[in-house]
Amino acid sequence: MNHVKSLRSALIALVGLCVPSLVIAAELPDKQAELQVKPKSEDTVYLNPREMSAIPQGAFGDKVRQGYQLFVNTQQLRGKYVGNELNCSNCHMDAGRKPNASPLWAAYMAYPAYRKKNDKVNSFQDRIQGCFTYSMNGQAPANGSEELVALSAYSYWLAMSGLMDQYQVAGEVPELSDAELLKGGKREDFALPAAVKAAMNIDELAKLPGRGFPPIDKPELAYSPERGATVYQAHCQACHGDDGQGLAIAGVYSLPPLWGPQSFNWGAGMHRVNTAANFIYENMPFGKSIQLTNQQAWDVAAYINSKDRPQDPRFKGDVEALQKQYHNHQGYYGQSVNGGAVLGSQSYPVNPDKK
Structure with missing residues (x-):
């Protein structure tokens, strides 16, 4: 056993001496790993959220519409919570509706969940905060902020409207309080219509087809x-x-x-x-x-x-x-590519002033 460990350590040390531009696509322990996503299947049926025109009038509907606006035009938060030129919809395509493009409706039902990235159980609010910190190179909005509530409301509405239509539940999407919206849908006390609850358990709802990037x-x-x-x-x-x-x-x-x-x-x-x-x-x-x-x-x-x-x-x-x-995963941080500077040693600022 000691011989095996010594051999493994020697191999790791040898690899560490090299800074290749060709990296073997091996399985590596990933501190930042996302939730596991299943491969696509040709006969998969995906959730189909209601159209934006179906969002109801009133205070709850206003939160959903605000969430949509923030999602597709996140640049309106530049200098406040956003530090680059991206919008959420650049990666979560079709305004967060498209299957296999990390759709919001699937993400909402997958949280709360443990993430290795910050070594804790994350609420849906926590997950969005992480997007602002990393993907948007900005600053996370405070817990319970108007922006987080709105983005959570939009995500919840997409998920619940799609589930209700898939299982032929008539009526408007039930309204939730701000505190409930921020938690996410993967929890035993999450309110579900009886037909949906009878058809899918909490684990199945957390792994809706089309979640993440296959x-x-x-x-x-x-x-x-x-x-x-x-x-x-x-x-x-x-x-x-x-x-x-x-x-x-x-x-x-x-x-x-x-x-x-x-x-x-x-x-x-x-x-x-x-x-x-x-x-x-x-x-x-x-x-x-x-x-x-x-x-x-x-x-x-x-x-x-x-x-x-x-x-x-x-x-x-x-x-x-x-x-x-x-960064012990398939990436280049901390490496030199083709003799260039070590990536990360001369990186650009985090959350810079746009000016």
């Missing part, structure tokens, strides 16, 4: 930023630019930056090559999707994530220490 097979070849550059030029740069900085008209971004100072930071889930590959394969190029091979998706994800971006908010002055604690 995993794709590992690539046949080790993923490569060099090959990914070719894929990017052919399929991505027309929208995101040859410099990856997206498309802005009059200072408003219609297509998001993929790296650099205005993109997601080194703590966001999308900086992991596997997560980005899953998302890209399923949802890109925008408007077409499922156009790339598995290998191309992995390679272009490696290319995008081999570029520097805003610093991980958990950074305390030591890139190597942070890399060991939080």
Whole structure:
């Protein structure tokens, strides 16, 4: 047994001496791992939330509409809670409705849940706060804030309206208090219509088909930023630019930056090559999707994530220490690619002033 441990330690040390641009797509312990997502199935039936026009009038409906507005135009919170040029809908597509693009209706029913990323059980409110901190490179709104309530109300309404229609429950979506909205739907005391409760248990509701980004097979070849550059030029740069900085008209971004100072930071889930590959394969190029091979998706994800971006908010002055604690996964933080600077050593600011 000691011999095996010694051999394993020697191999790890040997790998640590190398800083390759080709990374083997192996299984790695992932401190930032998301909730497990099942592979797609051709005969899957997805939840279909009601149209926006079905949102009721009144105070509750106003919260739902506000949540929608914040979700598709998160830039209205720039300088307050947002520190880059992204909107929530850049990754959660079709305003958070699209299956296999991490839809809000599935996410709402998956929380509260334990996350390795912060080593605690997260409410839905906690999960949204994390999005502001990492994906939006900003600052998390305070617990119970108007913005968190609105985003939770919108997510809840999408989930409950879809469930009610799927199980032929007539009527308006039941209203919840602000405190209840912020918790999420994966709990025994969550109020469900009798027909829904009879059809699905709490674990099934937490794993609704279409949740997250469906995993794709590992690539046949080790993923490569060099090959990914070719894929990017052919399929991505027309929208995101040859410099990856997206498309802005009059200072408003219609297509998001993929790296650099205005993109997601080194703590966001999308900086992991596997997560980005899953998302890209399923949802890109925008408007077409499922156009790339598995290998191309992995390679272009490696290319995008081999570029520097805003610093991980958990950074305390030591890139190597942070890399060991939080980045032991398929990513490039703490590494040098093609002889460049160690990624993370010269990263852009977290939550910068837009000026």
